[in-house]
Amino acid sequence: MLPTKAYAAPAVNVPLAPFNFERRDVGPHDVLIDIQFCGVCHSDLHQVRDEWGGSIFPMVPGHEIVGRITQVGEHVKNFKVGDLAGVGCMVDSCRTCPNCQEGLEQYCETTGMVGTYGGIEKETGRPTYGGYSSQIVVDEKYTLKVSDKLDLARVAPLLCAGITTYSPLRQWKVGSGHRVAVMGLGGLGHMAVKLAVAMGAEVTVLSTSPNKEADAKELGAHKFVVTKDEAQLKSVRNYFDFIINTVSAPLDLAAYLNLLRRDGTMILLGVPPEAPQVHAFNLIGKRRRIAGSLIGGIAETQEMLDFCAEHNIMSDIEIIDMKDINESYERMLKGDVKYRFVIDLATLNN
Numbered sequence: 001m002l003p004t005k006a007y008a009a010p011a012v013n014v015p016l017a018p019f020n021f022e023r024r025d026v027g028p029h030d031v032l033i034d035i036q037f038c039g040v041c042h043s044d045l046h047q048v049r050d051e052w053g054g055s056i057f058p059m060v061p062g063h064e065i066v067g068r069i070t071q072v073g074e075h076v077k078n079f080k081v082g083d084l085a086g087v088g089c090m091v092d093s094c095r096t097c098p099n100c101q102e103g104l105e106q107y108c109e110t111t112g113m114v115g116t117y118g119g120i121e122k123e124t125g126r127p128t129y130g131g132y133s134s135q136i137v138v139d140e141k142y143t144l145k146v147s148d149k150l151d152l153a154r155v156a157p158l159l160c161a162g163i164t165t166y167s168p169l170r171q172w173k174v175g176s177g178h179r180v181a182v183m184g185l186g187g188l189g190h191m192a193v194k195l196a197v198a199m200g201a202e203v204t205v206l207s208t209s210p211n212k213e214a215d216a217k218e219l220g221a222h223k224f225v226v227t228k229d230e231a232q233l234k235s236v237r238n239y240f241d242f243i244i245n246t247v248s249a250p251l252d253l254a255a256y257l258n259l260l261r262r263d264g265t266m267i268l269l270g271v272p273p274e275a276p277q278v279h280a281f282n283l284i285g286k287r288r289r290i291a292g293s294l295i296g297g298i299a300e301t302q303e304m305l306d307f308c309a310e311h312n313i314m315s316d317i318e319i320i321d322m323k324d325i326n327e328s329y330e331r332m333l334k335g336d337v338k339y340r341f342v343i344d345l346a347t348l349n350n
Contacts, residue, residue, distance in 0.1 A: 001025060002032070005348055006133035007322055008058040009048040015326045016048070016132070019058060023137045024124055030137050031079050032071035033087065038131035039064025039157035039315070040341035042187065042248065045329050047118055051273075056118050062131030062343075063089045063116040064159040066152050076140045084146040086305065088159035089295050091116050091128060091142050103299040105142075132322065134348055144302050147309035154314035157187065157340040158305060160295065161315060165192040165244065166304040167296035168267045169199060172242060176200035181236070181243045181259060182221070185212050188246035188269055190316060190339040193219045196244070198311045204236065206243075206256070215338070219316075233259070238286070246270050253290070257282040265289045315340045321347040 001022035008019035026032050044061035046052050065087040069079055079085060093100050094110035106113050114122065117130030130136075146155055165188055174180060180201040182192045189205070196203045197220035204223035205216035213224040225232045236259050243256060248270035257266060257278065268290065278290065296304065308314065316339045320328050328341045 002135065002137065004129075004133050004135055006060045006129060007325055007348070008060045008129075008132070011057050012048075012050045012055065019060065021060070021129060023129075023135060024121070024126075026071050026073050026137055027123070027139075028073040028075040029139050029141070030073045031069050031076060031085065031140050031143050033065070033067045033085050033136050033138065033143075034070045035065055035067040035131055035133060035135055035345045037066050037153045037156045037319075038062040038343045038345060039160065039317075040320075040325070040328060040332065040343060041157075041160050042332065043160075045332060048329075054118075056127045059118060060129035060132050061117050062133070063087070064156045064161070064342075065116070065131035065136060066146055066156045066159070067135075067345075070135075073140075078145075079140055079143060084148055084152065086144040086146045086155065086159050087116055087131065087136060087138050087142070088144065088163060088301055089116055090114055091119070091138050092122055095141075103297040105297045106294050132325065132343060134345060142298060144298070144305060146305060149309050150312070150314055153319055153342050153344070154317050155305075155308075156342050157191070157315035157317065158308055159301070161187045161191045161340060162195075162308060163296040163301045163304050164188055164269055164293070165246075166195050166307070167300055168244065168269070168291075168293035169195055170296075170300065170303075171293065172265060172267070174199050174201050174242060178202070178241045179204070179239060179261075181206050181225075181240045182246065183243060183256065184246035184270065185216060185339075186246065186335065187315075187337075187340045189244075190219055192244045192246065193221050194313050195307075197221070198307070198313060204240070206259075227255075238262075240264055242267060244269065248272055250274055251276070253278050254282050257288055257290070260286065260288045262286045263288070265291055268292045315342075317342045319344050321350060323347065323350060
């Protein structure tokens, strides 16, 4: 077993604190990654507060992991010691169901995907611990290649925020000629803007905050609409092919569905605390659709990382020390970050 340092939530609503545990030994198909940076995802906050139910404590969050490989198993084929590597939201799945066979491990039908944290290791039956830690052991099939062309710290959030927004854009074949609206300019939203622009779409940010217009334009958005302004909202009715909805707060979907053209699609990425209400007429009148999307499979996540390396796309981040994670959670709740916190794991021993 491999002694590992980390920060963990000991129980629900208890601040994260230093925590020591043991990783499994490196198996024949595993790689050992010395974690250099780990992004802080809003789902980390949901999980440590058990807002979705089923949280396992003590919990070491973190599923936006990048670092360097320090050991490989004897049968590993695609990685070598010294390679940069990443780990996203999952570290295993059943591998045999139709979805896994199609490279859609995130929708595993048999066991469900094994989360990078808060899951159960198939080999040991022990809880999985995430990236707020010094190292991680992962099967090479669930490990991703990271380009050395990009700032490694800014790559980390691509492993969740990046793939969560890239996957639906690819699924719906977004590209030149499409009009895309992005609701919410946070960790997910700012990545949706960058990716959709790189794919050739006309991108509009929908926001309740007029003061975010300059930021939206700097990220590459072509237009900005203040949704509290009735005249601005009316100007884009029946306008968009797609709305990427990253908002997790309660909101009236009807007002936004009316912005879709005939056959337009609203793609839900955020998870509001209560189920939204939608009248059928908001959909049937224009043959509109509401869809949902999770993360991507391993192959698609690698495709996303390669696309970002090719187009020089990275997350906008604020680097924090490990000891500041609890304060960062509070700031994240207030929206006080542009646009993603990333932990420098070199500070874990400080």
